[in-house]
Amino acid sequence: MNAVLKLLHHIQVHFNFRVLAGDIGFNVHTVFLNCINELGTDEQIAKWVPLAQNYNIIGTYAQTELGHGTYLRGLETTATFDMSTQEFLINTPKISAMKWWPGDLGRSATHALVLAQLYIKGKNYGMHPFLVQIRSLHDHSPLPGITVGDIGPKMGFAHVDNGYLFLRNIRIPLQNMLSRYSQVLPDGRYVKRGSEKINYFSMILVRVNMIGEVVVGTLTKACMIAIRYSVVRRQSEFKPGAAEAKILDYQTQQGKLLPQLATVYAFHFLCPYLLDYYNLVHHEIKSGNFKSLPELHALTAGMKALVTEYSTAGVEVCRRACGGHGYSMLSGLPSLYSYVLAACTYEGENTVLYLQTARYLVKCLAMGQSGQSLPQSVAYLTSALSRRCQARDKSDFLKTEIYLDAFEHRACRLIRGAASKVQALVHSGLEQYEAWNSTSVELLEASMAHCQYIIVKVFVDTVEKLNSDPGIHISLKRLCHLFALHWIRTNAGSFLHNEYISGNQLDMVTEIYLDLLLLLRKEAVVLVDAFDYTDEQLNSALGSYDGQVYQRLFEWAQKAPENHQVNSAYEKHMKPLFHSALSKL
Numbered sequence: 001m002n003a004v005l006k007l008l009h010h011i012q013v014h015f016n017f018r019v020l021a022g023d024i025g026f027n028v029h030t031v032f033l034n035c036i037n038e039l040g041t042d043e044q045i046a047k048w049v050p051l052a053q054n055y056n057i058i059g060t061y062a063q064t065e066l067g068h069g070t071y072l073r074g075l076e077t078t079a080t081f082d083m084s085t086q087e088f089l090i091n092t093p094k095i096s097a098m099k100w101w102p103g104d105l106g107r108s109a110t111h112a113l114v115l116a117q118l119y120i121k122g123k124n125y126g127m128h129p130f131l132v133q134i135r136s137l138h139d140h141s142p143l144p145g146i147t148v149g150d151i152g153p154k155m156g157f158a159h160v161d162n163g164y165l166f167l168r169n170i171r172i173p174l175q176n177m178l179s180r181y182s183q184v185l186p187d188g189r190y191v192k193r194g195s196e197k198i199n200y201f202s203m204i205l206v207r208v209n210m211i212g213e214v215v216v217g218t219l220t221k222a223c224m225i226a227i228r229y230s231v232v233r234r235q236s237e238f239k240p241g242a243a244e245a246k247i248l249d250y251q252t253q254q255g256k257l258l259p260q261l262a263t264v265y266a267f268h269f270l271c272p273y274l275l276d277y278y279n280l281v282h283h284e285i286k287s288g289n290f291k292s293l294p295e296l297h298a299l300t301a302g303m304k305a306l307v308t309e310y311s312t313a314g315v316e317v318c319r320r321a322c323g324g325h326g327y328s329m330l331s332g333l334p335s336l337y338s339y340v341l342a343a344c345t346y347e348g349e350n351t352v353l354y355l356q357t358a359r360y361l362v363k364c365l366a367m368g369q370s371g372q373s374l375p376q377s378v379a380y381l382t383s384a385l386s387r388r389c390q391a392r393d394k395s396d397f398l399k400t401e402i403y404l405d406a407f408e409h410r411a412c413r414l415i416r417g418a419a420s421k422v423q424a425l426v427h428s429g430l431e432q433y434e435a436w437n438s439t440s441v442e443l444l445e446a447s448m449a450h451c452q453y454i455i456v457k458v459f460v461d462t463v464e465k466l467n468s469d470p471g472i473h474i475s476l477k478r479l480c481h482l483f484a485l486h487w488i489r490t491n492a493g494s495f496l497h498n499e500y501i502s503g504n505q506l507d508m509v510t511e512i513y514l515d516l517l518l519l520l521r522k523e524a525v526v527l528v529d530a531f532d533y534t535d536e537q538l539n540s541a542l543g544s545y546d547g548q549v550y551q552r553l554f555e556w557a558q559k560a561p562e563n564h565q566v567n568s569a570y571e572k573h574m575k576p577l578f579h580s581a582l583s584k585l
């Protein structure tokens with residue numbers, strides 16, 4: 001029954017996110033709750049999860065400090081085991097150790113999962129999660145030894161109270177360290193089960209969830225707004241003497257928006273793939289099998305980086321495609337942009353995560369080259385590379401095997417190239433870390449290429465497996481083709497390298513890409529409406545279903561507070577100036 005309730009709760013939270021456009025507060029309270037579910041013992045889950053689920057307590061995930069967000073081994077908050085009292089002392093030793101950024105911390109949270117370096121008898125055992133009450137449940141005041149507040153204005157996320165937390169030797173019971181995989185025994189012995197990095201595990205679920213619940217939905221809404229607006233907005237003479245054209249009839253507008261629409265579908269299909277794999281590995285880990293954890297980390301780290309980066313760029317393309325009205329807050333697009341932009345930084349800064357994936361790819365390549373079998377998502381690393389793209393005619397680029405081979409070849413080439421450069425630099429006398437840093441730009445590009453190959457492959461596989469209506473199927477295939485060919489065109493240099501794709505073949509790609517734009521132009525509105533966000537969820541004067549853009553812009557503008565306030569600047573400064581001109585006019 002518990003599994004069913006959990007599933008129902010997840011579905012309810014998912015639809016709350018969807019209905020409230022993801023702008024609900026307490027996102028990090030969910031992170032707090034999930035972390036207890038993943039790293040807590042059954043007893044800790046039984047005690048804390050119902051309280052959190054019923055909002056009898058509000059939690060935050062307090063990991064980042066003023067001085068460290070990325071480098072977790074550098075976190076300075078300490079948790080020192082006091083065997084005489086069977087407690088941990090949680091302490092902020094210096095200002096750079098102050099927790100800074102945790103969401104829901106500034107004004108809401110009563111409890112925090114504080115990620116701190118565990119010390120037992122002077123030895124550091126690394127970062128562990130400690131459950132610390134920070135505010136009174138009676139009057140919400142900070143508890144003794146706690147200094148907590150809001151970090152102030154940010155570029156977006158105004159609806160989240162990101163906060164700071166200073167802890168002065170706060171005592172918590174031994175039972176408050178989440179101990180499913182690592183435990184401190186009353187006599188001070190430390191017991192670890194599974195991976196060294198298991199306490200990093202909860203970040204994986206956040207990365208998977210944020211892609212599905214925050215990032216893809218944001219790009220979807222931006223596409224819906226911009227495409228609906230582009231069939232309402234008429235501008236300029238298309239045919240001399242005829243009526244002004246709908247801006248979506250311009251090939252350039254199609255070239256801006258339809259690849260974003262295809263990207264929405266690609267990322268939409270990626271989400272279940274990632275969640276299914278996460279659930280599979282999480283199930284294995286709970287039974288003590290940690291073998292797939294590195295692959296899961298590498299996959300989700302790279303995907304979080306790539307999906308947030310392309311979604312952020314895509315929302316901005318949609319915003320700019322709406323001209324001046326895209327700059328109005330009433331369009332809803334600037335808010336979508338500042339909302340999704342943060343996702344490139346939180347839950348792992350993108351560059352750092354791409355390099356985590358690169359680290360795994362280089363390791364797997366070495367394993368493959370030494371004859372070891374490779375995990376499924378990287379098995380292609382040891383495949384024989386075809387020398388040339390086999391396309392003979394533009395229609396060949398509508399064959400998924402043709403462009404999949406291009407993505408596989410490119411990823412392989414870039415990973416092998418970066419790995420051998422690191423090796424060569426080491427052989428030339430550089431230390432491993434120097435060689436790695438001197439290759440990290442290429443390693444990042446290799447990591448991106450790997451992620452792009454996986455995403456295109458998941459899109460192709462998903463469409464092939466879908467037994468949908470033939471009309472829907474052809475539309476999804478066209479979107480898949482457009483998505484892949486858009487990425488080939490916008491990354492052309494790395495496909496043209498060593499003549500894998502010739503210049504002539506690239507021209508074929510462009511030709512078939514433009515054909516697809518024309519075909520998908522006819523279906524664009526239906527394809528974007530399919531995501532079925534209501535006007536309330538879109539919250540956009542440009543994207544409402546009835547297309548009454550100008551009426552809505554004017555109506556909403558009239559409601560702006562600026563139009564209902566006394567114009568103090570006039571009374572104080574402008575009026576005397578204007579009146580002095582009266583006698584002269």
Ligand SMILES: CCCCCCC/C=C/C(=O)SCCNC(=O)CCNC(=O)[C@H](O)C(C)(C)COP(=O)(O)OP(=O)(O)OC[C@H]1O[C@@H](n2cnc3c(N)ncnc32)[C@H](O)[C@@H]1OP(=O)(O)O
Nearest residue numbers: 027063069070071072197200201203209210297346347348
């Ligand atoms: C639903 C949406 C809600 C959204 C709300 C979210 C609000 C935001 C919350 C936050 O931002 S919480 C804070 C997030 N912070 C981070 O993500 C920190 C990112 N930094 C790191 O993960 C690590 O510091 C690092 C980048 C991995 C570097 O750490 P370290 O120096 O220790 O690593 P390496 O020496 O490179 O060794 C890596 C080693 O560890 C394995 N590993 C790394 N991360 C994980 C992980 N998450 N899970 C499992 N394993 C991990 C990695 O595979 C390497 O293993 P080996 O190669 O050594 O075998």
Ligand SMILES: Cc1cc2nc3c(=O)[nH]c(=O)nc-3n(C[C@H](O)[C@H](O)[C@H](O)COP(=O)(O)OP(=O)(O)OC[C@H]3O[C@@H](n4cnc5c(N)ncnc54)[C@H](O)[C@@H]3O)c2cc1C
Nearest residue numbers: 061062063064068069070101102103342346347348349351
């Ligand atoms: C809106 C928002 C919400 C957040 N919510 C939370 C939360 O709830 N809980 C929480 O704990 N944290 C939260 N954070 C903090 C967030 O997790 C960190 O900001 C993030 O992990 C990046 O770390 P940093 O700020 O130290 O950046 P840095 O790592 O200092 O990044 C600065 C630059 O250094 C580069 N860099 C750093 N390390 C390396 C490396 N090894 N190799 C190459 N380049 C490197 C980065 O690529 C980047 O260009 C939030 C942040 C934001 C913006």
